[in-house]
Amino acid sequence: VGSAIRAKLEQALSPQVLELRNESSGHAVPPGSETHFRVAVVSSRFEGLNPLQRHRLVHAALAEELAGPVHALAIQARTPAQWRDNPNLDIMVTRYRRPCQVNKHLLSA
Amino acid sequence: MSGSLGRASAALLHLGRGVLLRGPALRTRSSGPGGSGLASREHLDALVKKDKVVVFLKGTPQQPQCGFSNAVVQILRLHGVTSYAAYDVLEDPDLRQGIKDYSNWPTIPQVYLNGEFVGGCDILLQMHQNGDLVEELKKLGIRSALLDANTDQDSK
Numbered sequence: 001v002g003s004a005i006r007a008k009l010e011q012a013l014s015p016q017v018l019e020l021r022n023e024s025s026g027h028a029v030p031p032g033s034e035t036h037f038r039v040a041v042v043s044s045r046f047e048g049l050n051p052l053q054r055h056r057l058v059h060a061a062l063a064e065e066l067a068g069p070v071h072a073l074a075i076q077a078r079t080p081a082q083w084r085d086n087p088n089l090d091i092m093v094t095r096y097r098r099p100c101q102v103n104k105h106l107l108s109a
Numbered sequence: 110m111s112g113s114l115g116r117a118s119a120a121l122l123h124l125g126r127g128v129l130l131r132g133p134a135l136r137t138r139s140s141g142p143g144g145s146g147l148a149s150r151e152h153l154d155a156l157v158k159k160d161k162v163v164v165f166l167k168g169t170p171q172q173p174q175c176g177f178s179n180a181v182v183q184i185l186r187l188h189g190v191t192s193y194a195a196y197d198v199l200e201d202p203d204l205r206q207g208i209k210d211y212s213n214w215p216t217i218p219q220v221y222l223n224g225e226f227v228g229g230c231d232i233l234l235q236m237h238q239n240g241d242l243v244e245e246l247k248k249l250g251i252r253s254a255l256l257d258a259n260t261d262q263d264s265k
Contacts, residue, residue: 027176051232059215066215072177073216075231 001034001069005062009041012061016080017042019089027072035071042083051077148207157211158224161249162193165208165219170195177230181218184237188246189254223249 006020019040024033039058046054054077059066066073076089157163162185168174170182185193198205198217205217212219212226220227222245227233236242243253 051235052226052228055228055232056213063215072175074177 001065002037005037005039005065005070008061008065009039009058013041013043013045013057015041015043017083023072023074029071034069037070037072038074038076040076040078040089042078042080044080046077046079148203148210150207150211153207153211156194156196157221157226160194161223161251162190163196163221163224164193165196165198165204165217167197167199167217169197174199175217177216178218180230181220181233184233184242187237187255188242188251189257190246190251222246 002020002022006018009015009018009020017040021038022034022036023038024036025031027033027036029035041058045057049057055075058073058075058077062070062073078086164170164181164185166173166175166178166181168178170185173179173182182195185191196204196208198208208219209215209217214226214229216229218229220229220233227236227245233242236245243255246253
């Protein structure tokens with residue numbers, strides 16, 4: 001799943017920076033799961049787009065994954081200029097002890 | 110409008126289940142027990158416009174069932190926004206799928222300000238960090254509590 005996400009984002013957005021993190025282990029899912037991801041994308045395609053539109057581009061590229069195995073996707077979308085201003089990726093901790101019912105609803109994301 | 114009002118209205122809408130159901134178009138991927146008028150576009154449209162601040166969560170503000178939903182609740186709390194309508198999508202699979210179709214957004218939580226879809230957890234967090242949220246709340250006539258806590262504002 002992770003490699004598919006990477007490949008599709010590469011293809012759709014030609015990112016300068018693409019960082020993908022599988023954060024599934026922080027959630028109540030079986031070991032080795034690929035359900036919760038965080039992605040940081042730096043791409044010139046985001047120029048002139050508001051955050052909502054940027055996220056929609058990422059969602060569109062990953063429609064298949066989001067409709068299937070991927071339960072949660074945190075997105076940071078920056079333009080190259082924004083990346084130069086702040087070349088750090090946020091790592092917001094979303095680990096959460098409560099089960100987020102991923103097992104039950106795995107197929108309905 | 111109080112949070113309890115929001116919940117009361119959510120309950121009212123539950124009573125109206127099925128009344129506004131227009132067809133299966135919005136419910137192709139869910140077959141919740143009994144169907145639900147909450148999933149119709151008209152109904153969701155009314156729902157998100159009924160209160161100034163509307164959120165769709167996994168769980169409740171008191172007991173979020175997911176880290177992202179929890180983050181949304183905490184951000185609103187930081188800004189002193191206590192009166193908002195919160196709907197728990199785990200209560201209703203039709204609502205869960207319906208709101209995703211309505212906003213064309215694949216994940217929960219979802220935040221609506223003044224009837225307009227704002228985004229999910231990441232975007233709300235970003236708006237919180239860059240000050241946009243304070244401005245957007247001001248447009249709704251809500252004064253962010255962070256404006257009053259000017260000493261240690263947003264130390265995150």
